[in-house]
Amino acid sequence: MNKLKMHSTNLSQDNIERIRDLFPGCVTEAKAENGEVKLAVDFDQLRQELVDSIVEGPQERYQLNWPGKREALHLANAPIAKTLRPMSEESVEFNTTKNVFIQGDNLEALKLLQEPYLGRIKLIYVDPPYNTGNDFVYSDTFTSSKNAELRRSGQISEEGIALVANTNANGRFHSDWLSMIFPRLKLAWNLMSDDGVLVVSIDENEHANLVSIGTEIFGRDAYVGEIALKNSSKNDQSYISMQHEYIVFFVKNKAANPGNWTERKEGLEKIYSAFAGFKKEYGDDWAAINAAAKAWYKTFPASDPVYGSKHYDWMDANGVYFGSDISGPNDGQYVYDVKHPVTDLPCKQPARGWVFPPDSMKLRISEGRVHFGPDHTTVPKLKTYLKDTETQSLTSIRFVDGRAASKRLATLFGEKVFTNPKDELLLRDIYKAVGISKGDIVLDMFSGSGSALQAVWELNASIGATAQFIGIQVAEDLNESLKTAKGAAKQITNNAIKLLGKSGKPANVAEICKQRLRLAGDKIRERTNSLDVGFRSLRIDTTNMADVYYSPDSLEKGQIKLLVDNIKPDRTPEDLLFQVLLDWGVDLTLPIVKKSIQEKAVFFVDGNVLAACFDAQGGVDEELVKQLAKHQPLRVVFRDAGFKDSAVKINVEQIFKLLSPVTEVKCI
Known part of the structure; x- marks a missing residue:
């Protein structure tokens, strides 16, 4: 009877099997260091197969490189002997929920998820630690030590004397960040469905590197754009004060995801409400309504979504509209007289002629879909109604009050317990725009306070979907964070430690996330009882199997009794x-x-x-x-x-x- 392997997938061997499918003669069997026979690639033979398409050695090629890249790739492919242990007492609706929360390092979690979720995740959200020139909580073992990298890059001498200024902005910190993110994105690619979307929040420090590394992993056509998120009004930096962050988008396969991403325009309810008031005040005096509307739009700043629809300043019995160009695409395409309904004289014609032939124009005029000026001296326009254009493509510039999400989270907990949480309502709208719907899975590999996870529930509540989430968060010790926190961040961290202590929970970020999900779930239940707002809590731990399970041949005669039970006693x-x-x-x-x-x-x-x-x-x-x-x-x-x-x-x-x-x- 065959035994289960009971460790994560060896992705290197999987890659070799793919090569074997394409080039069977290039894969052979060879003995590993432990004596086991495994698949191996005959690179000499593979070179012959690809002789016209090989780039090697010093030959120039387009690529992103950094110290530690080779080790990062190896780390992504190497298997681990770890497992996920269920924590039913920390879960909500453990037996029925479709949501998963994993406590532990996300690199290990992504490896463990390779088998059950291969090609199944519709959207992966990544909010990695921003590169501030400090070491990361996610500091994988292969990253170079500080002094070693500074010496290698010529920033300090062998004696430790600084050779260049501002070392925090130099190579080692970029290399560490790239080595941290590379294997995680590599594993994320495997998990994504063919029409899957990768969404990454990032600031200016690693934005360029993120785009480069994303296109290397996902393909040159994978990068499809970004949102510049205006979320701050700070003015405390030299040269240029950075008042925005980026939300960068990649798709796994453009053919499977053609990008029909649309969203409903913001501020529509305010506009409809205002015009209802104008109509009540001025009746059918459309010119007076137009004047009132123009004055009303001027009261909004350019950052307000209402201001973006200021051209919808006319109204008739069919609703709010703006007058769009009615000229043809080609000079003199349709030239004929259109009489003004009041003066009965031919209206001024557009320079290129009309866009419609005479019969089509007569039909639109009879239906009231052509806007005429006060007399025949102005060119008529085509009425474009707001009710027919309520959606738009996902736009690249957003104005979001960075304090709003913090206030909502503080209200949920009763006090501030997390600095700079992501905006769950913005993420909800992004999910909706890219088409997350029934049964789709959203994975958040740096869950933090849980904004991206709550956003899934908010989406389900708003459109009646049944999307699911997988959240991953390392148990970052808040007491350790407190040692370096300053100012408001120190007070917020203290609040979190005290709040978790009162509830008997360990003081770490993963516990903040789980508690947020419990509280947010309770709030959503007040609105509806039909949604799945539970989560199955799992924790990464060492394998359940004793070492003898993986290497029984290494036992000596006196240790044979260990074979009687190859499972750890506490499992x-x-x-x-x-x-x-x-x-x-x-x-x-x-x-x-x-x-x-x-x-x-x-x-x-x-x-x-x-x-x-x-x-x-x-x-x-x-x-x-x-x-x-x-x-x-x-x-x-x-x-x-x-x-x-x-x-x-x-x-x-x-x-x-x-x-x-x-x-x-x-x-x-």
Whole structure:
């Protein structure tokens, strides 16, 4: 009976298998350092296959390079022996929710998600630590040490003396940031669906590098634009005071996602309400309404969305409109007289002639869709109604009050507990614009306070969708953050530590995020009870399996007894189940039912997707196996130490072949 591997996917081997599919003669077998036979690439043969398209050595090519790139790529591909352990007591609606919150390092989480979510994520949101010239919480082991990189780049001498000024702005910090983000985006690409979207919040320090690294991973055509987010009015920097951030967009496949991204214009309700007031005051005096509307629009600053629709300043019985150009695309296309409805004289014609032929123009005039001036001396215009143009393409400039999201979060918690949270309502609108809808999955790999996760619920509540989320957040220690925090940030961190302490929760960022989700879920339930506002909380931990599971051949004779139980003593059957789900690539949110069969606990995942019995007392006999086979699960897994004897273990596969031939049988 085959054993589950019980570690994350080895992406290097997966890549080799893809090469083998394309060039079977270029892949062979070779012995690894541990003596095991594995697939290997014959690069000499591959060069011959691609002889006209190879760039190597010092040959110039377009690329982004930095110290640590090779190690970052290796880190992205290397497997890890980790698992996700369920934390049902920290979850909300654990048994029914489709949302997942993972506590732990996001690089490890992304590796663990490769099997169950490969090609399934519609949108990945990334709000990475901005490069401020400081070390990162996400400091992966391969990044170069500070002094080593400063010496390598010539910023300090061997004696540690600074050779250049302003070292924080130099190479090491860019290299560290790139080495941090590269493997994460590399793994994110695997998880995205063919029509998937990557959305990244970033400031000016790494904006250019982000675009370069994104196009390298996703492809030259993947970058589709960005939003410049005006969210500050600070004036405290030399040269140019940066008052905006960027939200950068990449798509995995333009053919699958042609970019029909639209959004409803902001401020429409204010406009409709204002014109209703003008109509009430002036009746059918359209000229008076036009004058009032123009004066009203002037009261708004250019940053207000209402101001962007100021050209909609006319009204008739059919609604609010603006007069658009009625001239033809070509000179003299349609030339004829159009009489003014009051003076009965021919109106002034546009320079290029009319856009419509005579019959079409007569129809539009009869329907009241042509705007005439006070007399025939002005060129008529075509009425374009606001109700027919309420949507627009996703625009590249946004004005967002950076304090609004902080105020809403402070109201939710009762006080400020997080600095500069992202705006969940802006993210909700982005999700809607790019087409997140029923059943789509949004993944946020740097969840922070949970803005991007709450935004999924806000989207569902606003349009009746059933989108799901996967949030990942490392348990960043707030007490450590407090040591370097200053001013308002120090007070806010103190507030968070005290608030979490009162609730008995550890003082870390992951706990802030989970608590925000609980509170936000309660608020949404006040509006509607039909939404899934729960989350299944999971925590990254070392593998459930003892070292002997991965290398039984290395045991000495005196250690043979370790083979009796190859699972760590502190792990529960639920822990084992979730590692099996990961290994077998099964959705982590499927419903789980625990049943008793012959007094043995058996887990059934989503009916018959998977059945698991982790009995370790040697109680799994042929009768129990036959009972499980009657359920005809697609997959079944047993604990190696759970079989009554070796005869039962040998017969298991035969029993399933007879009673349930569709079942795949494995053990741990």
